[in-house]
Amino acid sequence: MNKLKEKLASKGLKATVQRLYVYEVLLNSRQHPTAEEVYREVSRVLPSVSLSTIYNTLETFVEHKLVNKVHNDSGIARYDAFVETHHHIYSENGEVIADYYDEKLAELLNDYFTKKKIKGYEIKEIRLQIICSTKEKESKK
């Protein structure tokens, strides 16, 4: 967490309370929150924070690769603080998102695309969207 301060400093960014709390919320969040959700959380401890600050902060983090931004099917942005390679699990309606880490899979994909190039493109990154239905009972909305 103090890593963040260092990273911010190393990039000439100021370590404001707002930024620290936004980052903390992302770290402690199991699901990937929307900007609004981050706002609600940060507001609890910093009632005067504004939504635009949340957006600005998140965007700054994304630009500096401290945070990932993901879009669900409804086009609303969600953010997560883990930049290590991992994939995302979506519910069928695109609502819930969880992280999915899988080194074996990473290796598999890496092998595959090392052999099989895609003509005219250089692959930078591969992201999986794993669309799932949860097995627990769920109200048939």
Add this chain to the structure above:
Amino acid sequence: MNKLKEKLASKGLKATVQRLYVYEVLLNSRQHPTAEEVYREVSRVLPSVSLSTIYNTLETFVEHKLVNKVHNDSGIARYDAFVETHHHIYSENGEVIADYYDEKLAELLNDYFTKKKIKGYEIKEIRLQIICSTKEKESKK
């Protein structure tokens, strides 16, 4: 293309000119157009068409699985008429999208996830987002 009329009929949907043209634009489009782009194309031949009709039409198609909807990193929706299993190639800025068909890959992923279940979830679909830089010279924006 007349397949569309049949499909619409079989679902009790009316085959309006607007729908036919929207579908045609999607079929003939190499990149996946946004609603706005579809609108511009359809307008050329049907000047009185409205943007909301384009949206309604696209949404109807998506609901009936005639068309896929994809979000790029900026959250703007793009549509494509190919519903067979395939993945998507994104440029690094999330702008350009191309289709990527690969049966071998599908098989590979299928095998992998048949063995390795994800606890608590039932996998419905897997989508790859392949982030690429094009190899052609490109203005360093």
Add this chain to the structure above:
DNA sequence: CTTATTGCAAACGGTTTGCAGCATT
């Protein structure tokens, strides 16, 4: 003839922006 669909204009909702005051370096 019935009902779904269109086109319009207005509303919506997530996100961005301009700017004065303030906090961090």
Add this chain to the structure above:
DNA sequence: AATGCTGCAAACCGTTTGCAATAAG
């Protein structure tokens, strides 16, 4: 002390909606 960041309110822009007129079955 200098600059970058915040918070506010207003703008933005992609998308949705209500509804009267129209076209498809």
